[in-house]
Amino acid sequence: MLENAIPATVLTAVLRAPGASGPHRRHSIGGFSPSPWALDRFNAVLRQLGREQAPLDCDHLATAARELCDCSNALAATAIGVRMRRAAALDRMIADRDWQAANEALEVGARIVDYIRDRDDLIPDTLPRVGRLDDAIVVDTAWPRVADEVRAYTDYRRLRRVEAGLRGCDVHAFAFDRDDWLQAREAEAALAAHRARVRDSAYVPAPCATFRVH
Helix, strand or coil: HHHHHHCCCCCHHHHHHHCCCCCCCCCEEECCCCCCHHHHHHHHHHHCCCEEEEEEEEHHHHHHHHHHHHHHHHHHHHHHHHHHHHHHHHHHHCCCCCCCCCHHHHHHHHHHHHHHHCCCCCCCCCCCCCCCHHHHHHHHHHHHHHHHHHHHHHHHHHHHHHHHHHHCCCCCCCCHHHHHHHHHHHHHHHHHHHHHHHHHCCCCCCCCCCCCCC
């Protein structure tokens, strides 16, 4: 998977870092210094999304920004891009009225999307390479709480497209909810199992014919 190729030191390590102490701490994040009020607000958002470790400070974020900038352009774009695609999937799930989330994913997802859309977030989005760093950290913090539901919704969209293709219509032209998705999954699994049995049986050696010469 693409996300498995991203070095942990770029984003995830900063989430586990303990509180920094001592003088000469860095305060510049890609040339930008956030206000203490904005940093407090950011940490409050992380706590709401499930962060239990010590609050992040500018030194943590500056270190992550520096590591992100030290990556190649392609890897830096991938590190941020994976998180933004996760947020986009959450946004689609929240907006889809046909999907009934099974847990708190909609509420948590809405908090993530609201933060990303907020123009007054911690780091200006216009900063080259690191402008989405705070957004990515927000996604990473909450992802364990929503990942399973997003994966379920992604598969729901896939099977809804399959059903639309079979019907020859648009995906919104017929009713297809979570129960329909679960039934479609069971049917798909049963079909795959049947095909596997047929394939395996085709390789069973047939009895050899006996030829006699008269």
